[in-house]
Amino acid sequence: MRIDKDKIERRTMKVSAPVEERAELEAEQPMVVEGYAVVYDQPQTYQFGEETYTETMIRGACDNSDMRRTVMRYNHEDSVFALARTKNGSLQMMSDDYGLKIRAELIDTQSNRDVYKMIKSGLIDEMSFAFTVNDDEWTYSDDFKTVKRDIKSIDVIYDVSAV
Numbered sequence: 001m002r003i004d005k006d007k008i009e010r011r012t013m014k015v016s017a018p019v020e021e022r023a024e025l026e027a028e029q030p031m032v033v034e035g036y037a038v039v040y041d042q043p044q045t046y047q048f049g050e051e052t053y054t055e056t057m058i059r060g061a062c063d064n065s066d067m068r069r070t071v072m073r074y075n076h077e078d079s080v081f082a083l084a085r086t087k088n089g090s091l092q093m094m095s096d097d098y099g100l101k102i103r104a105e106l107i108d109t110q111s112n113r114d115v116y117k118m119i120k121s122g123l124i125d126e127m128s129f130a131f132t133v134n135d136d137e138w139t140y141s142d143d144f145k146t147v148k149r150d151i152k153s154i155d156v157i158y159d160v161s162a163v
Helices: 110-123
Strands: 009-012 030-038 042-047 050-059 071-074 091-095 099-106 125-141 147-162
Touching: 030 110, 030 125, 030 147, 050 071, 091 147, 099 110, 099 147
Parallel strands: 050 147, 071 147
Antiparallel strands: 009 125, 030 099, 042 050, 091 099, 125 147
């Protein structure tokens, strides 16, 4: 599958349900993190250069997304080892009424332990995701000063990232 990297978008969601740990870091216990990579119906304002617009992920935008090969990363970094992955079952993603919830069981590596400890301490407390859009709608005010984008359907989710 060829990926047109110019079409992949990344968003950090400001959520009231942050990424959080679900187990104490002990030798025999798994390192599990949960959180929302996508939040529905909560407008976010973005600025690209001189342009500002408001974007909303419409409830259910992820319902039919391709997540078969989604990777969990730290800060979208390809140079860092994958934290978890849907392909091997260590990353699970479920769309609910609030958004796209993730649950990842991190394998016991030094880099995963470091990320897990940063999440546990609150240094990392947000999530982001890389995606392509299947269906969206842009609305412009008469003077073009107000721009709104509603994302109705996400095609592919390439990664979810702890940021």
